[in-house]
Amino acid sequence: MNIEDCLADFQIPQYLHYLDSAATSLIPxxxxxxxxxxxxxxxxxxxxxxxxxxxxxxxxxxxxxxxxxxxxxxxxxxxxxxxxxxxxxxxxxxxxxxxxxxxxxxxxxxxxxxxxxxxxxxxxxxxxxxxxxxxxxxxxxxxxxxxxxxxxxxxxxxxxxxxxxxxxxxxxxxxxxxxxxxxxxxxxxxxxxxxxxxxxxxxxxxxxxxxxxxxxxxxxxxxxxxxxxxxxxxxxxxxxxxxxxxxxxxxxxxxxxxxxxxxxxxxxxxxxxxxxxxxxxxxxLGMDDIFRHEQKLTERLLAGLAGIDKVNVYGPQDIKNRIGVVSFTIDRIHPHEVAYLLDERASILVRSGDHCCIPLMRYLGLENGTVRASLYLYNTLEEVDLLIQTVEEIARMV
Ligand SMILES: Cc1ncc(COP(=O)(O)O)c(C=O)c1O
Incomplete structure (x- = not known):
């Protein structure tokens, strides 16, 4: 079985873009x-x-x-x-x-x-x-x-x-x-x-x-x-x-x-x-292949978000030291509002808030937390592109 074929085993990705696997993954x-x-x-x-x-x-x-x-x-x-x-x-x-x-x-x-x-x-x-x-x-x-x-x-x-x-x-x-x-x-x-x-x-x-x-x-x-x-x-x-x-x-x-x-x-x-x-x-599927797939998506997401005005990305820039859990904020919009808009406009589901890490958020000066997109084996490059494009549209609104 390869990663592309596994999509048929999951129902939710057929009508929503589920980018919240760090909270809980989908089930095949x-x-x-x-x-x-x-x-x-x-x-x-x-x-x-x-x-x-x-x-x-x-x-x-x-x-x-x-x-x-x-x-x-x-x-x-x-x-x-x-x-x-x-x-x-x-x-x-x-x-x-x-x-x-x-x-x-x-x-x-x-x-x-x-x-x-x-x-x-x-x-x-x-x-x-x-x-x-x-x-x-x-x-x-x-x-x-x-x-x-x-x-x-x-x-x-x-x-x-x-x-x-x-x-x-x-x-x-x-x-x-x-x-x-x-x-x-x-x-x-x-x-x-x-x-x-x-x-x-x-x-x-x-x-x-x-x-x-x-x-x-x-x-x-x-x-x-x-x-x-x-x-x-x-x-x-x-x-x-x-x-x-x-x-x-x-x-x-x-x-x-x-x-x-x-x-x-x-x-x-x-x-x-x-x-x-x-x-x-x-x-x-093979854990090495899963990791490679996620790294490919993460690289694209980091590069895309980095090019958007008013968007701040947290965590390591170097792909070697990270996985596909990507936290970001948009200036002057509450992370919950961003998460709501991503869902409303593009059916993209992400987490927002403190991610059960209040001391870290306080340490980083992120009083309202962040928006977090987290990727897994059933996510695709098309979904990452849609996320980047929708974040750009939201950032342009402010
Ligand atoms: C790093 C880390 N530790 C612990 C937990 C808690 O996991 P659970 O809710 O399954 O107990 C989570 C859940 O998000 C987590 O990401």
Missing amino acids: EPVIVSMNEYERQYRANVGRGMHRLTRVATQRYQDAHDRVSGFIEGQEGTTVFTRNTTEAINMVAAGLEWEPGDRIVTTVMEHHSNLLPWLRLRQKGVEVITIRPDSEGTFDTGSFDEAITADTKLVAISHVSNALGTVQPVREIASLCKEYGSYFLIDGAQSVPHFPVNVQNIGCDFMCFSGHKMLGPTGTGILWMKEEILSPFMVGGGTVDDVDIEGGTAEGYVLTEGYRRYEAGTPHISGAIGLSQAVKYLEN
Whole structure:
């Protein structure tokens, strides 16, 4: 299958220009079919019982974990299904043991989901350091070197900024973490869907990402961890090997190993099956090809926007350090107004506002936020040209 052919699998692009995949991606037909198949043909709970349907469902659910692990080369670690990236990050915040004086190093550029869970730990006496990028959203690795100390328990950064599209030097940061003995968490919500990510090569301890941003259903996310060092956020059905109330252990139960330890209760089974199908779909297209396609569109978009009077583009100009998440403003028009006009005039759907990055917007002096166009495999050069042309028309109105 090649990228051009995949358009037929998506209905929305046939009547709208969907440029908001950084918020949530569209979902292709084979993913919907796989979820419906589960609901219609073999719906049963997983990991419970021996009847034929539960055996099939359990096998597919296990296969889904294996496929997602393979997608990020994380077979050696544990892949836990969550509701989204936010839940995955909160599981790490809740599952590590914190002591007063522990330090967390993060950045001012993070999505709130990779910031608030750490800020909340300040109540436990944890110190949170937020590194600041330059105006393009890039960091000097030296600033990480300065901020990471022997007290640094965790470094938590996003692989790619959801507001500026900047790709961060995660391998270099991973080496620093190793040097200081800190855990390294990567928020991969905007990287895993767009280019090949290999957790072994990077050398991180946690990788958190969202299924719904990579062609999967909403309500699916992933926490990959190198070792099972977290204490589970929830316990209950499915998480134990034994329960013996008077059995002599402090808790009265023995937790099982692997992802089941972290997935208490009945999971989102059709979601997991859909996510697995989404990964298969991405693998069939090839992540390198997807990345190349998006880079081609991004290059055209950046060049087009740069030539329009009164339009300001944020994030790196160099295509090598970024993906197709392109933030811009038009002088004297509120970003929400621009987003509304793009929809009204040309059926172009983009996001506007602070992108859940209020500290970054404040740091960049962008009180009203930005307009953000985010590209994915189903977008075309024609759509990019239409966006450029419509932005130009709107800019001429002021
Ligand atoms: C970089 C980043 N981190 C975290 C999130 C939160 O993802 P979710 O809403 O799936 O939890 C997002 C969503 O936009 C994101 O872009």
